[in-house]
Amino acid sequence: AQSVAQPEDQVNVAEGNPLTVKCTYSVSGNPYLFWYVQYPNRGLQFLLKYITGDNLVKGSYGFEAEFNKSQTSFHLKKPSALVSDSALYFCAVRDIADSNYQLIWGAGTKLIIKP
């Protein structure tokens, strides 16, 4: 069965430090992987996706994510955190082998950037 895990409910980072939000997945085929961000009282916004090719994917607001097939991970990273990055982050996966094309969502990770 397909699944995606975000092992940390909350991540705390000091402003200016690098940040990592973790995501691991389980699919039977190859994955399409996505990151979304939700600011307070807003809808989700697409950040970036991995489809194929280069394992390092760059997205909006200076975020990037690294696809690691052997570790079945797709961690979200940013070299220098901003207070404005504080938000809820969702990882999602779609299994290419799933004929229903279901998008499976993680539970979300709350990122808090302290000044």
Added chain:
Amino acid sequence: DTAVSQTPKYLVTQMGNDKSIKCEQNLGHDTMYWYKQDSKKFLKIMFSYNNKELIINETVPNRFSPKSPDKAHLNLHINSLELGDSAVYFCASSQSWGGTYEQYFGPGTRLTVT
């Protein structure tokens, strides 16, 4: 220009009432979705429509009925509202069904049932 819009933004109603939430997208997308986000922020897909056809109907009570009059609109009607229906409901759209397409979300409708 708002890409995906929802009305109303807030909805407060009593148990047993019937209410509707409207969604419109101006992105020219073929696929639209309804999600429910509970108080713990878990996101659950409810329905997916592709070219006005229902594609996914998750285990949602049949009190919830989506309707897609055209590709740009997907409305959600809820009958006999219950306390457990209180949540934020998000509409979303994507260029097409499945594959590599990312989804674009509306601002959400916060439904409170008293």
